[in-house]
Amino acid sequence: MxxxxxxxxxxxxxxxxxxxxxxEKILTDVICRHFSQxxxxxxxxxxxxxxxxxxxxxxxSVGMQPQEFCDMNAAKFADAWKLxxxxxxxxxxxxxxxxKKIVQKIFKKLVEKGDIYKHSYTGLxxxxxxxxxxxxxxxxxxxxxNHKAKPEVVEEENYFFxxxxxxxxxxxxxxENPNFIVPSFRANEVLNQLENIEDISVSRVKSNxxxxxxxxxxxxxxxxxxxxxxxxxxxxxxxxxENPSEKFKxxxxxxVQVIGKDILKFHSIYWLAILMALEIPLPKxxxxxxxxxxxxxxxxxxxxxxxxxxxxxxxxxMVEPDALRYYMATAAPCGKDGNYSDNDFKEKVNAHLANxxxxxxNRTLSMLVKxxxxxxxxxxxxxxxxxxxxxxxxxEVKHHFNYYEVAEAAQKxxxxxxxxxxxxxxxxxxxxxxxxxxxECGQVLYTVLEVMCVVSSLIxxxxxxxxxxxxxxxxxxxxxxxxxxxxKNIKVGKLISKEEISPVFLxxxxxxxxKSKK
Ligand code: MSP
Numbered sequence: 001m002x003x004x005x006x007x008x009x010x011x012x013x014x015x016x017x018x019x020x021x022x023x024e025k026i027l028t029d030v031i032c033r034h035f036s037q038x039x040x041x042x043x044x045x046x047x048x049x050x051x052x053x054x055x056x057x058x059x060x061s062v063g064m065q066p067q068e069f070c071d072m073n074a075a076k077f078a079d080a081w082k083l084x085x086x087x088x089x090x091x092x093x094x095x096x097x098x099x100k101k102i103v104q105k106i107f108k109k110l111v112e113k114g115d116i117y118k119h120s121y122t123g124l125x126x127x128x129x130x131x132x133x134x135x136x137x138x139x140x141x142x143x144x145x146n147h148k149a150k151p152e153v154v155e156e157e158n159y160f161f162x163x164x165x166x167x168x169x170x171x172x173x174x175x176e177n178p179n180f181i182v183p184s185f186r187a188n189e190v191l192n193q194l195e196n197i198e199d200i201s202v203s204r205v206k207s208n209x210x211x212x213x214x215x216x217x218x219x220x221x222x223x224x225x226x227x228x229x230x231x232x233x234x235x236x237x238x239x240x241x242e243n244p245s246e247k248f249k250x251x252x253x254x255x256v257q258v259i260g261k262d263i264l265k266f267h268s269i270y271w272l273a274i275l276m277a278l279e280i281p282l283p284k285x286x287x288x289x290x291x292x293x294x295x296x297x298x299x300x301x302x303x304x305x306x307x308x309x310x311x312x313x314x315x316x317x318m319v320e321p322d323a324l325r326y327y328m329a330t331a332a333p334c335g336k337d338g339n340y341s342d343n344d345f346k347e348k349v350n351a352h353l354a355n356x357x358x359x360x361x362n363r364t365l366s367m368l369v370k371x372x373x374x375x376x377x378x379x380x381x382x383x384x385x386x387x388x389x390x391x392x393x394x395x396e397v398k399h400h401f402n403y404y405e406v407a408e409a410a411q412k413x414x415x416x417x418x419x420x421x422x423x424x425x426x427x428x429x430x431x432x433x434x435x436x437x438x439x440e441c442g443q444v445l446y447t448v449l450e451v452m453c454v455v456s457s458l459i460x461x462x463x464x465x466x467x468x469x470x471x472x473x474x475x476x477x478x479x480x481x482x483x484x485x486x487x488k489n490i491k492v493g494k495l496i497s498k499e500e501i502s503p504v505f506l507x508x509x510x511x512x513x514x515k516s517k518k
Contacts, residue, residue, distance in 0.1 A: 004035035005251040009259045010047035013073035014058040017080040022309040026328045028258040029086045033461035037482045047092035048074045052225040056211035066211045084321045092236040102235040104216040109241045115277045119160045124151035130225045159203040166273035182287045183335035190268045230271045254283040264288040287404045290337035322463035323349040334405040358505040364448045374496045380442035387487040390454040413458045453489040469504040
């Protein structure tokens with residue numbers, strides 16, 4: 001595998017980022033960091049979706065110009081991703097002039113091809129979804145079930161995209177590629193939606209929606225957000241209708257595009273049709289993750305339960321984001337909904353990262369110092385059945401990541417750590433030391449340290465700071481590719497001194513989060 005290209009949904013910047021947005025960026029970052037351990041070049045794109053009626057109205061309501069408002073909020077997203085150590089390669093903003101120019105060219109190409117045509121239309125528009133909806137999408141009160149708001153009746157002459165032309169090809173693609181949509185149980189949902197699709201409106205009249213990209217040659221029409229937004233995945237790479245860049249040729253098609261289940265229709269139907277119309281290869285996989293609730297309740301401004309990543313970090317006085325990353329990345333099985341609660345967060349990371357993993361390394365190194373002055377003697381270097389477990393864990397973790405099963409992969413790391421803890425308990429190196437069985441005692445410690453090198457590599461995508469602290473104390477090269485890991489990383493000789501040992505993760509013991517900070 002030479003390159004790996006992954007993308008996230010681009011967030012609407014009409015507010016600040018919350019833990020739901022963070023969930024997706026963490027998942028994607030963990031996936032990308034894992035594949036950076038398997039390829040020479042892993043590239044992650046994230047971004048901000050800055051056009052449309054929602055931004056236009058919200059910025060007006062706070063008395064700001066839309067661009068000024070977007071700049072302010074886009075900075076909040078970038079800050080949050082920095083705080084969470086999201087190692088993205090690029091953050092695209094749809095107000096970027098290059099993006100806007102290419103979107104206009106894409107639109108023009110589709111008009112020239114006859115795939116976009118003008119048509120008078122009366123429909124129901126949900127500003128929350130930024131799309132037209134049909135009666136059957138609404139609840140019994142005529143409200144959008146996602147946004148609990150009544151769609152507006154809109155009568156306009158708009159440009160329409162011939163989605164129906166691509167219906168059969170999309171159905172064929174989804175049926176012939178059962179792993180295209182991850183998890184595969186969502187593919188049926190999409191196939192059902194495809195049954196009733198119609199051509200879609202892809203522009204709005206400027207007098208109704210002014211904040212967006214004008215149609216080239218028809219200034220009275222603004223390109224409706226989804227063509228603008230979806231195109232980000234290729235415009236970011238320098239796609240051009242006439243002369244695609246080297247970067248585009250290198251990275252496209254995406255290996256996996258990560259999105260929430262609520263926008264799967266746009267990605268597995270609209271996006272595929274646009275790509276087919278542009279005659280561009282399709283992404284290899286679409287990963288539709290579930291939704292994160294707070295204390296089992298849907299997050300909403302009106303309920304006042306919106307949790308931001310920075311508020312969690314502040315309330316637990318966290319200096320590094322590893323614990324939050326780990327918790328979110330393992331919050332739900334692939335594609336299922338997950339939940340955040342302060343209590344559960346604290347309990348889980350204390351148990352997994354401090355008690356099981358961190359302590360294991362800390363007490364093993366401490367025993368090595370206590371009994372052997374931190375030195376690995378040649379007699380300690382033996383083979384162990386745990387090394388076969390390490391190889392197996394590496395393969396299992398890789399296997400889960402092949403299906404983007406991020407939480408399931410973490411479970412395999414936990415199992416390896418648990419087995420190793422059991423090995424220490426069963427071998428009781430402290431008793432061996434008391435009995436002066438020095439070689440046997442040293443062999444147990446050596447074995448655990450070898451396993452911990454592998455654990456540091458495997459945990460790295462989730463907890464990069466913890467992993468690098470582990471690797472440093474083990475004198476292990478964390479940049480080793482997964483396929484190159486030999487279980488022979490601990491060198492004979494002095495490994496560590498007492499002063500160099502430090503806990504890789506401190507328990508979260510601050511009192512439960514102060515709600516007022518959220
Ligand atoms: N701008 C569109 C996406 C365009 S992609 C070309 C959008 N923006 S959003 O800000 O509403 O959502 C961004 C991403 O965050 C989506 O994938 C969405 O599913 C995800 N989430 C928003 N709230 C969420 C939770 N509570 N839980 C998990 N993910 C959630 O949609």
